[in-house]
Amino acid sequence: MNNRAVNNDAKSSNTDRKTVDNSTTPLLNVHDLSVSFTQYTRGLNQKELKVITNLNVSINHGEILAIVGSSGSGKSLLAHAILGILPANVIISGNMDYKGVSLIPKIQAELRGKEIALIPQSVNFLDPLMKVGKQVRSSVNNGNATKIQRNIFQRYNLEDKVDHMYPFQLSGGMTRRILVSTAIANEAQLIIADEPTPGLDTGIVNETIRTFRELADKGCGIMLITHDIETALKIADRIAVFYAGTTVEIAPVEDFSGNGNNLRHPYSKALWKALPHNDFRPIMGHQPPPNRLPKGCLFAPRCDKATVECHDILPKASSLRGGMVRCIHAS
């Protein structure tokens, strides 16, 4: 699978890769990313369905960034855009830089599964015809593949016999552990984990979290995509909140505390208040689907702070108190 992603910033080929100072350049910087799909309507008429709008996120070396947001908010699409594995009918604009180098398709193909690894949300990413031990070994880039694979299997309570199994013979939990093992085996510098732990027991969830922290402490960047704010709080350095295909807020993890007053966006505050250990107060209304995005702020129709301007213009991302927010009323 590959895309015909067009990146506006043309610092492209391998030959003009620059040496970049790691201390100041983020490992990953996604700036104003928009993603649309071309769809056929009647006959040969086409329309564009915008699924991600002007999205910004960055990850530094040694950092775990959690991405939270409800179903359909664009979390997996962002992951697939970074890896260059979106379907062919995609149109991409904006910039995605890895270590200061523009992620054009050729570079994405070079980095995928090596420097940048995906722990996919869908278990269908495993090769159904290859034994799982071999799949994990084949993603080892450095060192003794068998030794590395055995160590990781031990760490994740995968018995030796699992080595010789095919994906269809695994339980859901075992499959998830194989997906995590594959990403860890290849010593990637950026790991994009798309809902890596659903259905896993607490011990394995904690082991996965511990592994991510260890990797981050060695300088890797981790993007942890999850529905689950509680898991994000345990592990993340910063949390990005997605809504209807854009980032409404990026906040240091400490800001998700108390009554949520340190948070910047009404949606993040509402998400925080909806948690069982807070007010457990649900947010009224629904996230708009891509074909019915409002003209102005995407959250305005559900926001009790919304004024006339909010319904007119999509707010720009602005820096506020060590974080980022898209809300003209944020202070």
Ligand SMILES: Nc1ncnc2c1ncn2[C@@H]1O[C@H](COP(=O)(O)OP(=O)(O)OP(=O)(O)O)[C@@H](O)[C@H]1O
């Ligand atoms: N190939 C596609 N063509 C058209 N629309 C798509 C395509 N893939 C995803 N979408 C739409 O893009 C939006 C974002 O999808 P995405 O899979 O990124 O959501 P998500 O935040 O990962 O959700 P979940 O938490 O359920 O995994 C959804 O409305 C989805 O229907």
Ligand code: NI
């Ligand atoms: Ni998803």
